Amino acid sequence: MDKSPIIEINNVYLKSDRRNQIFKNLDFKLMQGRSAVVYGPPGSGKSSLINLLLGLQKPSSGSVELFGENIGRSSKMKLNKIRRKIGGIGGMFELIPSLTVSENIAYPLVITGERSKVRKERLLKMLTEFSLIKQAADLPEKLTRVERTLVQFARASIANQPLLIIDEPSAGLDSKTFSRLSEFLVRASFSGRSMIILTSEPGTKKIPNSDFYQLKGGELV
Amino acid sequence: MHVYLSESLTDSSAALLSSSLTEIDGVNAVQLVSKEMARRELASLVGTDLLIGYDNVNPLPRSYILGFEPAYLTVSNMEEIESRIIAIPNIDKVEYSRQWLQKAEFTRSIVLKIGLVLGGLIILTTLITFGNSIRLMTRARAVGFTQMRLLGAGRMFLAMPFLLEGFLMGCVSAALGWGAIVYFYNRIAFRQLEIVMPTFDEIVLFCLAMGALGILSGFVGIRKLLK
Structure with a gap:
């Protein structure tokens, strides 16, 4: 079976607000079912890469394609559709403060208009899988850092989005939780979901079907 | 005559x-x-x-x-x-009674003009008040909106609760206002002047119009969010 690229970044140049060059001639391709671990120290442009992928920043030149759509040229409606295919975990993907844990987890299904019965079934599965039954009715402000990360994982899994963007997966987690979530990432990889994991820790556990990249001098090497 | x-x-x-x-x-x-x-x-x-x-x-x-x-x-x-x-x-x-009729007509036109100005002011005040209260709500939930948009929520999806809120605010406040007027109309006897009360259908129509005004206020309140 032919596998098409989920992410295709071609010859991207990006400058910061202060006119500093963040990316120059950035090329990157992630095929369906494959994953990428992107290592870069703080300030190397990991957040900018996420911004590019989510369409929050537009490159100075070059193109960013997700699921075959050039997101720089996509309408807002198309961009929303693309974002619905992405599950996000980590720093940038905070929980919605006014919604409970259950509502946060089920939100991707609400946006896609999934039936209430299906939503409830999948929600129960996620709450059980990530041991969040007791916290189901709590607001995010009541949760610990670990619990918040678990909710993010559950939210990124409930709609089985084909692409996961994970920003600093180990940040603030104890080794036991991190090991448990790593298992989740391995399972997600085996199930055919693509992942892009951005980390500043060089020793991040290897994920099956993945390639390792380093952000260096505005390029992925 | x-x-x-x-x-x-x-x-x-x-x-x-x-x-x-x-x-x-x-x-x-x-x-x-x-x-x-x-x-x-x-x-x-x-x-x-x-x-x-x-x-x-x-x-x-x-x-x-x-x-x-x-x-x-x-x-x-x-x-x-x-x-x-x-x-x-x-x-x-x-x-x-030509003179009386002229005076009545003049008074009626003055009352109508004052009514129109007052009505316009009330509508403007309602628009600003509802719009501001909805804007405050959107600001309080700004972090949530960013996350919702990152998850792919469209503009109308985000706006709908606020438009509905505006509609309900308009309808309910108009209904409560009419409720109070009807209550006092039935409790107080007016001997000096005759008050013409609108029909039930007209009151319902008025409440719906206020609901539409509430939707407009909701739109004013969230227009920055929709950009």
Whole structure:
């Protein structure tokens, strides 16, 4: 079976607000079912890469394609559709403060208009899988850092989005939780979901079907 | 309006005039006042003493009293009707309270203008108040909106709760306002002035219009969010 690229970044140049060059001639391709671990120290442009992928920043030149759509040229409606295919975990993907844990987890299904019965079934599965039954009715402000990360994982899994963007997966987690979530990432990889994991820790556990990249001098090497 | 008939007109012909007067646009009541009725009315007004010596002679003319539909009670309509009636043979004179009508018309137009200005101010105030309260709500939930957009929520998906909120605020506040008016209208007796209450359908329509205004306010409140 032919596998098409989920992410295709071609010859991207990006400058910061202060006119500093963040990316120059950035090329990157992630095929369906494959994953990428992107290592870069703080300030190397990991957040900018996420911004590019989510369409929050537009490159100075070059193109960013997700699921075959050039997101720089996509309408807002198309961009929303693309974002619905992405599950996000980590720093940038905070929980919605006014919604409970259950509502946060089920939100991707609400946006896609999934039936209430299906939503409830999948929600129960996620709450059980990530041991969040007791916290189901709590607001995010009541949760610990670990619990918040678990909710993010559950939210990124409930709609089985084909692409996961994970920003600093180990940040603030104890080794036991991190090991448990790593298992989740391995399972997600085996199930055919693509992942892009951005980390500043060089020793991040290897994920099956993945390639390792380093952000260096505005390029992925 | 009083329509005075000439002395030469016979009683039978006077009765026939009634149908001609009824056919005039806007006339909804026609009442014949005979010479005898006119005398009785005068007697009730000035007393019988002044009518001594007029037992066998009655100089008072026969007349018709015309009633009109409220929508026709304007100076221009009355002038037109007067000219039509005076053109009918055997009509001596037409009288109506022209000055009173002019004053009433003037007062009505002033009240209407004040009402329109007040209505405009109330609508503007409502728009600003609802819009600001919805804007405050959106600001309080700004972090949540960013996350919702990252998850792919569209603009209308985000806006819908606020538009509904605006609609409910408009409808409920209008309904409560009318509830209070109807309650006090039923509890307090107005002797000096007659208050015309709208029908239930009109009140419902008003509440829905206020709901639409609430939606507009909601849109004003979230327009920055939609950009």
